[in-house]
Amino acid sequence: GAVVSQHPSRVICKSGTSVKIECRSLDFQATTMFWYRQFPKKSLMLMATSNEGSKATYEQGVEKDKFLINHASLTLSTLTVTSAHPEDSSFYICSARTPQGAGHSSYNEQFFGPGTRLTVL
Amino acid sequence: QKEVEQNSGPLSVPEGAIASLNCTYSDRGSQSFFWYRQYSGKSPELIMFIYSNGDKEDGRFTAQLNKASQYVSLLIRDSQPSDSATYLCAGQNSGYSTLTFGKGTMLLVSP
Numbered sequence: 001g002a003v004v005s006q007h008p009s010r011v012i013c014k015s016g017t018s019v020k021i022e023c024r025s026l027d028f029q030a031t032t033m034f035w036y037r038q039f040p041k042k043s044l045m046l047m048a049t050s051n052e053g054s055k056a057t058y059e060q061g062v063e064k065d066k067f068l069i070n071h072a073s074l075t076l077s078t079l080t081v082t083s084a085h086p087e088d089s090s091f092y093i094c095s096a097r098t099p100q101g102a103g104h105s106s107y108n109e110q111f112f113g114p115g116t117r118l119t120v121l
Numbered sequence: 122q123k124e125v126e127q128n129s130g131p132l133s134v135p136e137g138a139i140a141s142l143n144c145t146y147s148d149r150g151s152q153s154f155f156w157y158r159q160y161s162g163k164s165p166e167l168i169m170f171i172y173s174n175g176d177k178e179d180g181r182f183t184a185q186l187n188k189a190s191q192y193v194s195l196l197i198r199d200s201q202p203s204d205s206a207t208y209l210c211a212g213q214n215s216g217y218s219t220l221t222f223g224k225g226t227m228l229l230v231s232p
Contacts, residue, residue, distance in 0.1 A: 034219065043209065043224040044165070093164045110155075110220060115164040 002028050004096045006113035013084055014121055021079045021116045023094030029074035030096035034110065035067070038091045050077040084120045092116045124148070125212050127223035135231055140197040142226050144210030147191070151212040154193045155220065156184060159207045168195070168208075200230045 003026040013019050023033055033050040048069050049057040056069035068080040077096075081088055095110040124147040134140045144154070153172040157165035171177045171184040171193070183196040193212075197204055207227045211220040 044222045046219055046222075049219060109167060109170065111167060112157075112164040117162075 002026075002096065002098050002109075002111045004030075004094065004111050004113040006094055006116050008116060009114060010117045010119075012119045012121065015085050016083055019081045019084055019118060021081075021092055021094075021118075023077045023079070023096070023113050025075045025096040025111075028096075028098055030077075030098070031074060032097045033071060033077040034095045034097070035069060035077075035079050036093045036095065038093060038115075044093065047079075081118065084118070086120045089118055089120045092118055125210055125221050125223035127208075127210055127226045129224055130227040131229045132226055133229045133231065134200050136200060136202060138200050138230075140200045140204065140228055140230070142195040142197070142208050142210075142228065144193040144195075144223055145191055146193065146212045146221075148212065148214055148221070149188075149191065150214040151191075151221075152215060153213045154184070154186060155211040155213070156182075156193075156195045157209040157211065157222075158204075159209055159225065161207075165209055197228075200228075202230045202232050204228060205230045 005024045007022045031052045035047045036044040037047050038044050046059050047062045050069045050071040052071045052074050058064045066082055071077040093115040095112045098109050126145045155170045156168045158168050159165045169179050169184050171186045174186055174188050177184045181198045185194045207225040209225045210223040213220050
């Protein structure tokens with residue numbers, strides 16, 4: 001399957017600081033990437049859909065000014081958690097959708113990055 | 122409101138048995154379904170997807186879809202302790218829309 005990387009894998013920061021998380025598709029170009037958040041023992045919650053070259057689409061209840069998403073290239077999307085607070089502590093996971101054709105399924109296969117565990121003190 | 126429902130489990134099966142994981146969905150517009158496996162502390166890993174009624178087999182895994190009953194299942198044959206994980210079912214209602222995930226079912230395979 002396609003490979004998606006995330007960096008950093010783990011970050012601990014003080015309350016009020018900003019944290020940037022990178023998501024990269026390593027062996028394919030992803031016009032669309034997704035950002036999820038997962039609290040302990042809970043399911044994945046989609047935060048936003050990141051489209052290359054355009055503004056991200058945020059899910060209801062997700063503050064776009066707090067969770068800044070930039071999808072500057074076909075292989076890189078970044079999520080910045082601004083002014084992080086302890087309640088933002090969570091497991092943040094990105095996924096990238098493989099493009100149609102070229103040996104990939106046309107049925108929206110999403111491949112996930114390894115996740116970033118954010119702890120805000 | 123699109124919903125995908127899964128029993129949280131845990132579902133416990135002995136090694137070598139067949140594990141049956143079930144999922145129901147509320148959106149009749151859902152067309153494709155995906156099964157992901159997630160180990161504790163790790164991100165989800167795609168196992169397989171299905172979009173046609175009936176069965177789809179891939180190795181020890183068989184996905185089953187019944188659109189009339191709005192029901193999706195995943196069978197794991199010859200279960201191994203390494204299959205112990207949370208299995209997430211996700212639905213998608215058009216070719217390129219977002220996925221709606223269930224809360225997952227925890228599977229425990231005992232040696």
